[in-house]
Amino acid sequence: MKKLLFTAFMALGISAFAQDVEPVKRMPIFDIHVHTMKVNPAWSSPMCPWFLSDMPGADPNEEAPFFMNQDCVDPLQPAKSDQDMQDEVIKRIKEFNMTMVAFGDAEVLHNWVNAAPAGRIIPGIGFGSPDDISVEAFRDSLESGFYKVVAEVAPQYKGLSPSDPSLDPYFAVAEELGVPVGIHMGTGGNGMANLTQPKYRASLGNPFELEEMLARHPNMKIWVMHAGYPMAEEMIALMGANAYVYLDISGMIWSYPIDEVQWYIKRLIQAGFGKRIMYGTDFMMWPRLFETSMGVVMNAQFLSEDQKRDIMFNNAVRFFRMNKDDFEWPAE
């Protein structure tokens, strides 16, 4: 409806948004992994990027280890309130000419969509297990037209493989409706299995766990979130065997040691998959995480300018079947 209205205004030569649209200064970028979360002061803490560079040598008879090292020059500060978070995100969408796929808390998501320039936030709906949402409600949500993407699907935290038969009806709906699906694979922190998420299994994050499900849904378009880190070999083999599988580099790019992150991306590029790597942050609560994460790609000396543009924008536009002309470009 909005689009129709907009088209009608354009036909009349009147821009509905003229008063608050400033010309963009930067090339568009795509962040395909953004969480919409309510600010929770109990969980909020400053964060030093690449904090997992020195894993503690812990013991079950001692106090549980704390992984988030806060000893760095300039820790990223968490947003102070829901409004602060929204303002900081919208400011960056405009400043960095950013489009994002966002998912999580539905109320926060709706607020952001309403506050952002039209089309800049693409809403996703996710689940971990059938307990989270019925297949009927899932289908209704996608058919409502608000949600354009299925994400984040995270069965690993529930002790399930993405190929578990209980999840199959959901993937069948996504395949039928032609909606792309993002699936959490790989790591999701440290000490999950014995400290925080008792059902979590490292082995269920193996990219090979996707194979049977993909075989049952040959036309489904999926991307592997967090690049299946640290299972580069399995990730490469899976993308080799399945022509439509893409990945995102979110989360791992700002949490694991920077040399390790660069090595991992380089390995995927070297294996020939530069057209299937997509940029994402895994943004949760620290506004400056956007700049930090962008810098990992933009400052990478092992990437050509073309490879950077592919990762930051082109690959996602192709993956989501969008049109480059529909994005805002800086004047020549």
Ligand SMILES: [Zn+2]
């Ligand atoms: Zn994830």
